[in-house]
Amino acid sequence: MPDLTLNMTLRAYDHLTPLFLGDVPTPGIKLNLDHRAPLTSAFPEGLAAAEVSFNRYVLAAAKGDDSLIGLPAFILRGFRHRNYIVRRDSPLETLADLRGRTIGTNSWSDTGTMWARAAMRDAGVQVSDVDWVIGDLDEATPLKPPTALDVDPPRGSRVLRSGETLMGKLRDGSIDAVTTAFMPEPVFQPDGEFRRLVRNYREVEQEFHRRTGVYPGFHIVAVRRDFAEAHPAAVITLYNALRASWDLWWSKAKKFAEGSPWAMEEVETMIRDFPGDTPPFGTEAVAHQRMLAMICHEQFAQGLIARAARPEDLFGAFERLGTRIAA
Template sequence: MTKLALSLACTQTDRAAPILDGRIAISGCDVIPLPGVTQTIFRQVLDDKAFDIAEMSMSSHLIQVDRGVRDYVALPIFLSRSFRHSAIYINANSGIKKPEDLRGCKFGVQQFQQTVGLWVRGMLADEYGIRSQDVTWMNGGLEAPGGGERLKLDLPEEISLTPIPATETLNGMLADGRLDALIATKPPSSFTSGDSRVARLFPDYQSAEKDYFRKTRAFPIMHCVVVRQSLVDQHPWLPAEVFKAFVRAKALALDEMKQVNILRLTLPWIAETFADVQNLMGGDIWNYGLKESRHEIEHMLRYAHGDGLTGRHLTPEEVFHPSTFSLSDKI
């Protein structure tokens, strides 16, 4: 059988690298590896339909599903997960000392639809009673002017979202107090440079995130994998084979963290750190599959509808390809 030549665009992480570098094969396929930056990949998928298989923002995919856009189908392969208490920054002179103080503040985001914001807003509502409509949202570039939403949004009237001035940055506006708070996937330069005007809302964010996991058992999902719909129509076996390959790649990455004869990662005590995380989160710290991650997906669907990103409350089965419903990431 002639193999399919398929492009694969995703971030070069330990759990994707074995497929990108050829150590793990997708059965029936020859992979054309295209490692890249996720924000660029997302826009190329949404605007140009540029890749056969790609890493994709979960929130943008939910918006597309809600709108009936079926250029790609999603697989429950979660290449990015991250706790996000660490992603909330505040102006130290704003009077904000605890999450409840965020009510009525001006809150910056690069994009309202980013999955990091989806989880932060949901967490603030669930844990602290701060709803999306309780603050004023402002979007724009973090370190350079510009930016904007990947997909045009039509938010409910009660949620206020306006762009920052075209010549300004979120980083600058947070530092000088024109923003009270900021959600960002990486620390703004004002914070990393030691500017005393900028701080984290949760200084001990690791403890906060561990407590959040103990309470909710949720490890926030950021990205999934999508496959071109036309390919799946022609080759119904493809989603399952892609899923199985990524499961094997993840297993290899997790196994390498346990090797102590020669450390595979450039970090002392990595095996001990991995064991500590397993003690908290369980044996498989990074689940793939609909069954294994249903509760986290249901959180996201509730948050997306509450934020007005989706016009109705989607079900998990609407989000992923049916052939993956029963697949497990247990090898």
């Protein structure tokens, strides 16, 4: 009997290299990976699995949309205290300094910007304490197109006109800070005109992690429910392959750590300080349970949803697939 074809879109992250190279077995399925397709919450016909926005997936779950089954595979993670930009001559130095200020963003519904607002709220600044401006980041990074799972920014938010950009408004002083997923190149220039708001972001993020136990997740993998219900074993095989890919990469990282001069120290930091998040799979670890609870709480607290999703429901359908296969 020929293998079942499983079409999937997935970014080519380092820890997924073994999967892309074919070094991970996927018994019973022929895995077709597309790493060039843009991230989407809409699954076109023929697409069985995809990397998706975790924030949008949880929003859908909170609204009762069960068309996708999420896998507890947290394939993209990070802290967002570092993702606020100010002018180099700005007097602002901390997230607490943002109260009463004007902040720009080029996406309201992205998981990263949700976590950035969570970091701000953790510093004592509520979403309503800020004037929000929505628009293109710069000439090369337009405002992200809306999806069916997007939510509206707060009432009173201003949308930039065509030809205006957030970085331009930051440059001329019309706004005080910008938060976005990826830092524009001037932020990386030692004497560039822009800098990160939180200069000592590693220390601040470490303190947040020590206090909350949360290492934020941005993207997960999800499968179409109709595909999962027709082929539950294929879904479990996919999940196991993602885990196996991470394991192979992690073994290599511990041997070589060649990505940067102190990459080995980063490996040891993960082992020492993030044991519950290593590997980034499953819901059994207390660290992951805290992260799930926080994203559900933050969506409600930030006004993204009228009724918060329940953390235990987010991956319940996937767990039931595993039980079904085991039986």
